Each structure stands twice: as structure tokens, then as C-alpha cells.
Amino acid sequence: MKLGMIGLGRMGANMARRLIQGGHSIVGFDPDPDARKALESDGAQTADSLKALVESLPGPRNVWMMVPAGDITESTVGDLLALLDSGDTLIDGGNSNYKDTVRRAKSLAEHDMHYVDCGTSGGVWGLAEGYSLMIGGEPAPVEALRPVFETLAPATDQGWGHVGPPGAGHFTKMVHNGIEYGMMQAYAEGFAILQHKQEFSLDLHQVAEIWRNGSVVRSWLLDLTARALDENPTMDGIAPWVDDSGEGRWTVAEAIDLDVSAPVITLALLERLRSRDNDSYSDKLLAAMRNQFGGHAIKKE
Known part of the structure; x- marks a missing residue:
């Protein structure tokens, strides 16, 4: 052909x-x-x-x-x-x-x-x-x-x-990408928890390699995560900015239109949006609120 x-x-x-x-x-x-x-x-x-x-x-x-x-x-x-x-x-x-x-x-x-x-x-x-x-x-x-x-x-x-x-293929791919948002967010959060447990000095690439075989969380996405951790375990030089190409937004909008609860995909999308706010007004206001009602300290820039 x-x-x-x-x-x-x-x-x-x-x-x-x-x-x-x-x-x-x-x-x-x-x-x-x-x-x-x-x-x-x-x-x-x-x-x-x-x-x-x-x-x-x-x-x-x-x-x-x-x-x-x-x-x-x-x-x-x-x-x-x-x-x-x-x-x-x-x-x-x-x-x-x-x-x-x-x-x-x-x-x-x-x-x-x-x-x-x-x-x-x-x-x-x-x-x-x-x-x-x-x-x-x-x-x-x-x-x-x-x-x-x-x-x-x-x-x-x-x-x-x-x-x-016509349309069913792109609809299915849209939901596929929405699921991808949730899976990526879960992996990212899990490895962040491991990384913050400093007293254990965990090797995140080693953990990813262990999980790749026999674990219920094994996937191709985990394979790629292991590869990324091997190449750059500290994520040096990578800005904490996560883009989106639209499919996650469309998936969330469709879930709302269809009265389908999709909290994981929705929150994963919101976390991507949050990553782009380098000077978060809402976080500053939250700190100010805590100071107002509880006298909690405010960190200065």
C-alpha cells in the first residue's frame, strides 16, 4: 500500500x-x-x-x-x-x-x-x-x-x-492519557516519599528495579521511571514544571459531563497545573491564614 x-x-x-x-x-x-x-x-x-x-x-x-x-x-x-x-x-x-x-x-x-x-x-x-x-x-x-x-x-x-x-479512537486515547496522568502522579508521589526518608539512604533506582519484576505495580511506565532514575537519580537540572497536552483536561471535563467520579485523574491534572506556579499566591495566603488564626510562623522569602 x-x-x-x-x-x-x-x-x-x-x-x-x-x-x-x-x-x-x-x-x-x-x-x-x-x-x-x-x-x-x-x-x-x-x-x-x-x-x-x-x-x-x-x-x-x-x-x-x-x-x-x-x-x-x-x-x-x-x-x-x-x-x-x-x-x-x-x-x-x-x-x-x-x-x-x-x-x-x-x-x-x-x-x-x-x-x-x-x-x-x-x-x-x-x-x-x-x-x-x-x-x-x-x-x-x-x-x-x-x-x-x-x-x-x-x-x-x-x-x-x-x-x-468516527471519534471513538480519539475518545479512547483521551481516556488512556487521563489514566496515564494518574499513574504518573502515583509513581512520582511514591518515589518522593522514599526520597524524603533520608535516614534510610534509599537507592531509588534500585527500588525501581526491584519493583519491575514480580511486583503488582510493575509496568512499562515503571520501566521508564527506572531508566530516568538511573540516568539522573537526583533530577539535577530538571525544572519542577509539568506540561500537559490537553487530553487530561478533556478527560476530566468528560467525566463531569457523564457524572463519573474521577478524583485521581482530576487531582493529577491539578497537580500539573500547580507545578507551573513558581510564585504561588495561594500558598502564601495559606501561610498568612495559619498565622492569623494560630500564630504560626511565616517563612520570609
């Missing part, structure tokens, strides 16, 4: 490379000429515009987007809508909000085009380990893309699946 790939950042390029290794023909586009050149060195054909990419693909075309959610995805879909033909399929492998995906799928369906949403997990390890793919879309275009999904996944029968209609 000849597949168009839009967005040759690290993840998009690695997905293209895995497909090339699996025998697929790739035509890649990225506005950065260096990104195109890098993919060409792996044996892919590239195009210097969306129009050139579409024209290089045989019909019915399959075009995979790996671009940031939001305005960039919206404008790319709009541009492609004017270039693609009836029967073509557009795949969104990014982290789009599922509500936008449902809307875009309806828009393409009006032109007899298919929109497949593929929530993709695996990060920088996907090239070697394979990607976890949560796929939404109509059955026919998803089935036609089976060889692509089987190549990207860890195995032909593992790590991927058609989970429902």
Missing part, C-alpha cells in the same frame, strides 16, 4: 520508518525541508506541498496526518478536503479532541470521503516496540487499512483494534 504521511516530526517520521521497514511505500510531506531529507535517506519519497503529495498517490488515496491537534489539524483537513477525491481516506493519528473528529468525519462524509481517527500511543519507543493504536471509523476504510495497522502495532494481532465509529 502506498501511504501519504503528513507531519514528519519525531513520532510521524518514526511511524513512517516502521512502515517502510514493513514493506510499505511512503510519500512524506513536512514544511521543514530537513525533515523531508531525513525521511528520504530512509528510502521514502517526499513531496514539497500537500498538492504534490496528493498527486503522487494512486486512488483511492490514503493520507495519514501526524500534526498537532487544534488549528494546524483543522487547517490541514480543510486544505486536503479541496485536494482529495471521492473514496479517499484521511487518517488523523494525532491527539485531536474527539468532538472535532466527529465533526470532521461528518464533513468528509458529505464529499463521500472517509475519516479515520487513530489514537496512537508509543512515543519515541514505537519505532522499535510498535505502537498501540485505538481506531475509530467506518468498518470498510478501517479494514482496508488493516495492513498499515498490523505493521505499526507490536504484532499483527496485538496492540491495535477498531474500537468504534
Whole structure:
């Protein structure tokens, strides 16, 4: 299958490379000429515009987007809508909000085009380990893309699946990332408790390695935590600032809309927001309150 790939950042390029290794023909586009050149060195054909990419693909075309959610995805879909033909399929492998995906799928369906949403997990390890793919879309275009999904996944029968209609893939990936927030927060808090017990002089990397085998808390995330602790056990040079790409916020909002209690995911999101307040007014006010009602000492800056 000849597949168009839009967005040759690290993840998009690695997905293209895995497909090339699996025998697929790739035509890649990225506005950065260096990104195109890098993919060409792996044996892919590239195009210097969306129009050139579409024209290089045989019909019915399959075009995979790996671009940031939001305005960039919206404008790319709009541009492609004017270039693609009836029967073509557009795949969104990014982290789009599922509500936008449902809307875009309806828009393409009006032109007899298919929109497949593929929530993709695996990060920088996907090239070697394979990607976890949560796929939404109509059955026919998803089935036609089976060889692509089987190549990207860890195995032909593992790590991927058609989970429902358009939007279901991105919805599932959204919740996946919300769960990830909670797991990461729990690991971070646990290791912080261990680190603060100074009298035991615990080796946190050693503890992580012990937990990796046989423990009920073992996971790939713990494997990566052990790796990070081995490389930098004191976290030197790392600012206490934790970003978020949106999926945790959307998960919490969805939980509220559905009347589902999700305190762990919600608090994990709030802790990320808290990490960005280097001059916390609320903490200062809390200290002032304690001083007012109990005469507790206030630390000066």
C-alpha cells in the first residue's frame, strides 16, 4: 500500500520508518525541508506541498496526518478536503479532541470521503516496540487499512483494534492519557516519599528495579521511571514544571459531563497545573491564614 504521511516530526517520521521497514511505500510531506531529507535517506519519497503529495498517490488515496491537534489539524483537513477525491481516506493519528473528529468525519462524509481517527500511543519507543493504536471509523476504510495497522502495532494481532465509529479512537486515547496522568502522579508521589526518608539512604533506582519484576505495580511506565532514575537519580537540572497536552483536561471535563467520579485523574491534572506556579499566591495566603488564626510562623522569602 502506498501511504501519504503528513507531519514528519519525531513520532510521524518514526511511524513512517516502521512502515517502510514493513514493506510499505511512503510519500512524506513536512514544511521543514530537513525533515523531508531525513525521511528520504530512509528510502521514502517526499513531496514539497500537500498538492504534490496528493498527486503522487494512486486512488483511492490514503493520507495519514501526524500534526498537532487544534488549528494546524483543522487547517490541514480543510486544505486536503479541496485536494482529495471521492473514496479517499484521511487518517488523523494525532491527539485531536474527539468532538472535532466527529465533526470532521461528518464533513468528509458529505464529499463521500472517509475519516479515520487513530489514537496512537508509543512515543519515541514505537519505532522499535510498535505502537498501540485505538481506531475509530467506518468498518470498510478501517479494514482496508488493516495492513498499515498490523505493521505499526507490536504484532499483527496485538496492540491495535477498531474500537468504534468516527471519534471513538480519539475518545479512547483521551481516556488512556487521563489514566496515564494518574499513574504518573502515583509513581512520582511514591518515589518522593522514599526520597524524603533520608535516614534510610534509599537507592531509588534500585527500588525501581526491584519493583519491575514480580511486583503488582510493575509496568512499562515503571520501566521508564527506572531508566530516568538511573540516568539522573537526583533530577539535577530538571525544572519542577509539568506540561500537559490537553487530553487530561478533556478527560476530566468528560467525566463531569457523564457524572463519573474521577478524583485521581482530576487531582493529577491539578497537580500539573500547580507545578507551573513558581510564585504561588495561594500558598502564601495559606501561610498568612495559619498565622492569623494560630500564630504560626511565616517563612520570609
